[in-house]
Structures are given as structure tokens and as C-alpha cells.
Amino acid sequence: MKRMSVAIAKRLLWWSAWAIVGVLVLNAVAGLWMRHERLVFNDSTCEPIGLYGLLGSPFPLHDGEMVEVEIPGPAHHPAVAEGLKYRWFPAGQPWIKEIAALPGQTVTLTRSGVRVCSGASAAPCHGHHLPNSHVDRWTPGHHHRIIHYPFGTYHLKDGQVWLYAPGNYAFDSSYYGPVPEQNILQRAAPWWTIPGSQYWLKRGD
Incomplete structure (x- = not known):
């Protein structure tokens, strides 16, 4: 039972590590895409929340x-x-x-x-x-x-x-x-x- 608990803990740790890596990769890809498309994200309620295009x-x-x-x-x-x-x-x-x-x-x-x-x-x-x-x-x-x-x-x-x-x-x-x-x-x-x-x-x- 103890050996099984250790194995489950290791598996969860492994999945968590891969999940973190996945989130970091997605953030990096999203950032590159937004720069390429000249977009910025507004998260304040000054204006509607969302993406805004920069027009020069x-x-x-x-x-x-x-x-x-x-x-x-x-x-x-x-x-x-x-x-x-x-x-x-x-x-x-x-x-x-x-x-x-x-x-x-x-x-x-x-x-x-x-x-x-x-x-x-x-x-x-x-x-x-x-x-x-x-x-x-x-x-x-x-x-x-x-x-x-x-x-x-x-x-x-x-x-x-x-x-x-x-x-x-x-x-x-x-x-x-x-x-x-x-x-x-x-x-x-x-x-x-x-x-x-x-x-x-x-x-x-």
C-alpha cells in the first residue's frame, strides 16, 4: 500500500510538472502570436475586457x-x-x-x-x-x-x-x-x- 501511494505521488508530481511546462509554452506561443498580430490584452474594467489591436x-x-x-x-x-x-x-x-x-x-x-x-x-x-x-x-x-x-x-x-x-x-x-x-x-x-x-x-x- 505504501509503495502504491509513493507511485501515485510520483505520477501526480510528473503530471503537475508537465502541466506547468504546457502552460508556460502556451503563454509563450500566445505572446508571440499577439506581438505578431499587434494585439494587447486589457484586463481592467476601464474599457471592456479583451484584446485590442494597435493601429500605429x-x-x-x-x-x-x-x-x-x-x-x-x-x-x-x-x-x-x-x-x-x-x-x-x-x-x-x-x-x-x-x-x-x-x-x-x-x-x-x-x-x-x-x-x-x-x-x-x-x-x-x-x-x-x-x-x-x-x-x-x-x-x-x-x-x-x-x-x-x-x-x-x-x-x-x-x-x-x-x-x-x-x-x-x-x-x-x-x-x-x-x-x-x-x-x-x-x-x-x-x-x-x-x-x-x-x-x-x-x-x-
């Missing part, structure tokens, strides 16, 4: 366009530093976002969300409201209070863009403010995504 240079930029973005520097963006500290997202991994406003446009940020206007204005902007752009106070489960960009009206300067994502608990310019145009890496488009997955996390207050 994003310039000239257009509002409403989906793009791949380099993470803003945490040294100048407290919300980004907080997100890296609590591992809300991995360091160095680009994001998929939408361009909400370009240089010359005006953005008004309030607790209830973001409004975008064309042209400069010192007064609050009453242009179009970005859907589901309410600024969250807490992370899911109320574990951490979320740092957000100061509420107010901002006229975007040359070289600045305002990023937006429509999902629940989306981490966009409402939290770290406008980002430099140079952070925009490529245009992007959904390739295969799960519709509605950007709303899987249920919002609190």
Missing part, C-alpha cells in the same frame, strides 16, 4: 479616439503613485483609454463627472457630459480613499490631452489630470472584447 501612429490626435497610453510619471501624479503603491495596475504596462479633449478645449471636473467644451473659458464648461464619469471616493469595498484631480475648470494647453474611460472605477484624467501628448503611443481599436465587462465592478458612492 496616433497623430494627428482626435477627440473620441481610442489610444494606447504610457502611464503618467508617478513623481508628478499622486494618484498614479497611489495606484502603483497599492498595485491597482502593474508598473510599465500601457493603458487603453479614450481621448476626451485636446489642446484648446476646456474641461470641467466635478464630483458628478466631466464636461468638455470647445474653446477657452474661465467659467464652468456646460458642454457635453462624459457618460459614467462620476469621480469615485473609495476603492471597491471602501478599502482605500481615492486621490482625484482637483475639481475645477481646465483649459488644455498645447501638448496636453484629457483621457477618459467609461467603465466603473475607470482610472483616467479625473484622477491624474491632463497628460502630455507624447504619452500617447498608438491608436487602438477593440479586436475581441466582452461587452459590458467594463461595468462588472459595482460602484459605491
Whole structure:
């Protein structure tokens, strides 16, 4: 009986080793295929979860366009530093976002969300409201209070863009403010995504 138990344990260990090797090989093959097809995987609920195709240079930029973005520097963006500290997202991994406003446009940020206007204005902007752009106070489960960009009206300067994502608990310019145009890496488009997955996390207050 003991000899049989040892044999079964060895067999299970052998199968486990081969399973691990198989997973590593599949991951490597999938990674090579995605690079060849110019695809990236988005696992956040900022945008629908799934694969996005990278379409080359994003310039000239257009509002409403989906793009791949380099993470803003945490040294100048407290919300980004907080997100890296609590591992809300991995360091160095680009994001998929939408361009909400370009240089010359005006953005008004309030607790209830973001409004975008064309042209400069010192007064609050009453242009179009970005859907589901309410600024969250807490992370899911109320574990951490979320740092957000100061509420107010901002006229975007040359070289600045305002990023937006429509999902629940989306981490966009409402939290770290406008980002430099140079952070925009490529245009992007959904390739295969799960519709509605950007709303899987249920919002609190």
C-alpha cells in the first residue's frame, strides 16, 4: 500500500510538472502570436475586457479616439503613485483609454463627472457630459480613499490631452489630470472584447 501511494505521488508530481511546462509554452506561443498580430490584452474594467489591436501612429490626435497610453510619471501624479503603491495596475504596462479633449478645449471636473467644451473659458464648461464619469471616493469595498484631480475648470494647453474611460472605477484624467501628448503611443481599436465587462465592478458612492 505504501509503495502504491509513493507511485501515485510520483505520477501526480510528473503530471503537475508537465502541466506547468504546457502552460508556460502556451503563454509563450500566445505572446508571440499577439506581438505578431499587434494585439494587447486589457484586463481592467476601464474599457471592456479583451484584446485590442494597435493601429500605429496616433497623430494627428482626435477627440473620441481610442489610444494606447504610457502611464503618467508617478513623481508628478499622486494618484498614479497611489495606484502603483497599492498595485491597482502593474508598473510599465500601457493603458487603453479614450481621448476626451485636446489642446484648446476646456474641461470641467466635478464630483458628478466631466464636461468638455470647445474653446477657452474661465467659467464652468456646460458642454457635453462624459457618460459614467462620476469621480469615485473609495476603492471597491471602501478599502482605500481615492486621490482625484482637483475639481475645477481646465483649459488644455498645447501638448496636453484629457483621457477618459467609461467603465466603473475607470482610472483616467479625473484622477491624474491632463497628460502630455507624447504619452500617447498608438491608436487602438477593440479586436475581441466582452461587452459590458467594463461595468462588472459595482460602484459605491
